[in-house]
Amino acid sequence: MRLIFAALAGGLFGIGLMVSGMTNTRKVQGWLDIFGDWDPTLAFVMGGAIIPMSIAWWITTRRAKPVLGGSFPARPPQVLDRGLVVGSMLFGAGWALAGLCPGPALAALSWTGAPGLVFLIAMTAGMLFAPGFRAKMAPAH
Amino acid sequence: MIDWAYGLAGGLMIGCAGAMFLLINGRIMGASGILGGLIDRTGWSNGAERAAFVAALILVPGVIAGFTGGAESYLSDNWLVVAIAGLLVGVGTRLAGGCTSGHGVCGISRLTLRGIAATVIYIIAGAVMLSLVRHLWGLI
Numbered sequence: 001m002r003l004i005f006a007a008l009a010g011g012l013f014g015i016g017l018m019v020s021g022m023t024n025t026r027k028v029q030g031w032l033d034i035f036g037d038w039d040p041t042l043a044f045v046m047g048g049a050i051i052p053m054s055i056a057w058w059i060t061t062r063r064a065k066p067v068l069g070g071s072f073p074a075r076p077p078q079v080l081d082r083g084l085v086v087g088s089m090l091f092g093a094g095w096a097l098a099g100l101c102p103g104p105a106l107a108a109l110s111w112t113g114a115p116g117l118v119f120l121i122a123m124t125a126g127m128l129f130a131p132g133f134r135a136k137m138a139p140a141h
Numbered sequence: 142m143i144d145w146a147y148g149l150a151g152g153l154m155i156g157c158a159g160a161m162f163l164l165i166n167g168r169i170m171g172a173s174g175i176l177g178g179l180i181d182r183t184g185w186s187n188g189a190e191r192a193a194f195v196a197a198l199i200l201v202p203g204v205i206a207g208f209t210g211g212a213e214s215y216l217s218d219n220w221l222v223v224a225i226a227g228l229l230v231g232v233g234t235r236l237a238g239g240c241t242s243g244h245g246v247c248g249i250s251r252l253t254l255r256g257i258a259a260t261v262i263y264i265i266a267g268a269v270m271l272s273l274v275r276h277l278w279g280l281i
Contacts, residue, residue: 003193005165010197012158013170013242018202018212020151021144026215029281032264032271041148046245048152049159053250056160066167073169076238078254087236088244088259092266094229097222097274097281099215101241102234103172105227106195110203112216119216119227126231127173127180134236 002068014107020045023108025099032096082137087130159246166190171243172198173234181235217281237263 021027021041030039060072095101098119100108105123109116159170168175168190175191178184184191206212217223234240237259239248244263248256274280 002166002190005161006168006190006193007197009158009162009166009170010194011201012154012161013172013194014198014202015205016151016154016156016158018151018205019154020148022151023202024213024215025217026213027144029271029275032267033275034268035272035276039144041144044145044148045152045155046249048149049156049246050152050250052153052156052160053163053246056163057251059164063164066163067165068167070167072163072167075251075253076255080255080258083236084238084255084259085262087233087238088262089233089266090229091233091237091240092263092268093270094226094231094233095241095263096267096270097229098217098226100226101172101230102176103198103240103242105230106172106176106198107202108212108214108216109199111206111212112214115216115218115220115223116214118220119223119230122224122227123231124176124180126228126233127177127235128231129228130177130232130235131181133232137236 005068013103016049017104017107020048023104028099028101028104029096083134086137155242155246156250159242162194163247169243169247170194171239171247173230173240174238174243177231177235222281233263 017023022045027039027041030037031042065071100119105119109120162168162170175194179188179191239259244256244259249260
């Protein structure tokens, strides 16, 4: 059951990315191109996605647990550490360079060909390197 | 230009997918977290659920693109650019603990400080990077 709903969520996420144009690198790079031909679409995508998600978060405050059991994700401590700041800067730079973030990189894999695969392999390699970077950035305190 | 309408419609679908994953499975729909946990083994305790999500995220758009005669992407053909971008996205999202879906969609809608801060930072960093490589250096 969990697998079915995980697949449904993944599939619907993918369709949403396609419909919204976010699997198109030009639209993503257009959103970041504030000194060129700026494309505001991403703001509508983000705004549209936040509406049902806000309702869902509100529902979690009224329910004891998710439909399939377990518990709702706890609110993580809200600290702005170096990992968050540096990581988001690196992510933003890579996002601009290719016009892809992790979701669309997966969703568009079937038609982005060899460069799409190179991006995915490099991204997974980066994910493997991340713990090493994290250890260097925040020495034991 | 009806791009904004498609953007809004697609965004609502993305939000519904995230809402479903949260309310039914009790999980946050963040692409980098779901994939990253599979890659670095930190998420292997619920690996099957992650794998099902990732598989559907790859296959469903692929099948639709097959039926509708393909989809547009315009990803660079320059493997070096693409590889550097991928590395930055992989390291960055895992250091930051989220990407556009996790911090952006799920974090902002929960009004978390980290989600809002991360989104502001990666959009600014992205705009700076894009302006440098496109307008100053003329690389993309």
